[in-house]
Amino acid sequence: MQLPAVLCARLAGGSAAAEPLPVERDPAAKAAPFRFAARLVRFPREHEFFEDGDVQRHLYLRDVLSQVAEAPERPRRAFPSGHLLDAHILEWHDSLFQILSERQDMYQCLVEGCTEKFKTSKARKDHLVKLHLYPTDFRFDKPQKGRGPAMLRGNENVAAEPLGDDREQSEGEAMEVCCEPTDPSPAPEGGRWTYSHRIPATICFGQGASRGFKSTKKKNKHH
């Protein structure tokens, strides 16, 4: 297919519309038996017109294998999500939270985008399970059993205790009901300190959270 040389120049040129030639229709144009009418055409989703393009699209999806980044040398722990981090900080570490929660609904729904708030964590749990179809033992909503979080104030380089403990997972415990957070105690009874000496991770509360998995492998896949 030969394209006129002027086309490339036109494409590179400025935006402009052609001054239209005068339109002059004769009614005889549409006289029977002729029936042509210029019209816009629209195709709905499942129309067979799209078959070829759709097949190409799916071949593309299926043919690709890709590499996941290798495991990093120095793993950094990531809090599950920014949203939960905010909720966690608020509920566990903010003494103002305790005061306010006596007067108004302070437990916010854990689902991103849901603005519901509840009086107790049990009420929130019921909401999560009924409305959002969350599992009844959703790990990131477990109240701590008498265990305080690690030192947080002023020190940015300490890992937060995850709300779920992987050691407990095999016992299949049900979620504790209605355990309002108490003020963080300095020495948890029978619990574990949560210093981060095992985990070299750093979490920055507030601005600029660090990346969880900083790969040391040079990535040639991003550009």
Place this chain on the structure above:
Amino acid sequence: MWRRRLGHLRPVVCGVEELRGRRREKEAALRKARREQQLVSKRLLRDDAPDESGEGCVVAILGEAEVQQFLRLAQRGTEEKDRERALVSLRRGLQHPETQQNFIRLEGSMRTLVGLLTSNHALLQLEAARCLHELSHSEQSAVAEACLPATSYLLTYLSGHSSDFIELCLYTLGNLIVESEAVRSQLLPQGIVPAMAACIQSPHVAVLEALGYALSQLLQAKEAPEKIIPSSILGSTLPQHMLQLLQPGPKLNPGVAVEFAWCLHYITCSQVNNALLITHGALSTLGLLLLYLAGDIQRTEDAGLELLACPVLRCISNLLTEAVVETMGEQMQLRDERVMAALFVLLQFFLQKQPSLLPEGLWLLNNLTANSPSFCTSLLSLDLIEPLLQLLPVSNVVSVMVLTVLCNVAEKGPAYCQQLWRGPLLPSLLNMLAVSDTEVVGQSLELLHLLFLYQPEAVQAFLQQSGLKALERHQEVAQLQDRVHALWQTALHG
């Protein structure tokens, strides 16, 4: 994904013919699936670096006992290295469908895996996520659906901090999304759309591409036009962000753009509220993207550009049919002559690389020219009639569409027909009359009628080039005879 695909092609071990044969089989299967409205595709992320043993391709099947052993070790091992290795072994085993079956048969296995996924050990989390990913990719519904207990966590992690982890979660979710309506009915109330809306602001290309994939699968769902697009999608900030990711310029990433262009196509062809998309500037963005694509084709001839061109063409074509476009008046984007130029660059590219996409390009050409004297004039003034005629022999479908576009031009009157008449139009038209396809001939007759009406010298030329003889062979065909007869009369008697 895009660049990775091009960069990690395996060396060809089997013959080219065999590869072509396999591809044809795959295509045939996909066509059948599409006709049955079952066209789904899962994506698999897999580390294809050779494993330690150097084996590479052979995957040992793990029995239930072995699966249990690895899970226990991962969960309760004292040495972190042992725990990781156990999960890696499990993950490798899960590449095999039989291991997957053994895994889901084992009581408590998913629960344990979810526990590892939500542990505070980054490497265990990653390996657990990879195990889940393998399971999500299974063609066995039972296996994929066994992943459901993990979805709330996958969604939570979408707003986490590790882009690699998020990418993996997204592809896993994407695979689960296509599994069934039942799965989607769980994911939607769990907040998948808001989670995606948050994710789309990620600066990471790999995350965006994965998100685009997952979202495109959600939008392709059967129930999407009624249950997903109207409130969840159109009520979110996703459309605006999608359009931003389609803006041409130095930041445009082809792999990302492909995914979101398909997302946009699934939304627009659902005809839910395209007027809203237009107010967000969809036509403007897509028009600029079309120009950009044409420029790119001229520069690089990159294989794979058709993957982006196809959904872009579809979106523009469908959006142009919206009533609001007319009431907006003929905005500049909709009259910009460069769009016509760009489209022909694409048509030429399709002719060479992907002829099956020619109808899609011609569909846009129809929608540009049907009601627009300006675009019809561009077609003439840019000398595009002759290139258009060169497409006639490609196929019957293409012939009909080319002839329709020519009719769009001709029906606007004498000034247009006069320009149209220059060049090889008549010989091409006579060739079309020699074709046996009724629709092609019918459209040729319509064009002839317009030419006879608006360009009197066409009649003479027609007679001189044995036009009557060309007409004769169709005078018995039911759908054609009235028009054949009418033209015959006009040609002989004026």
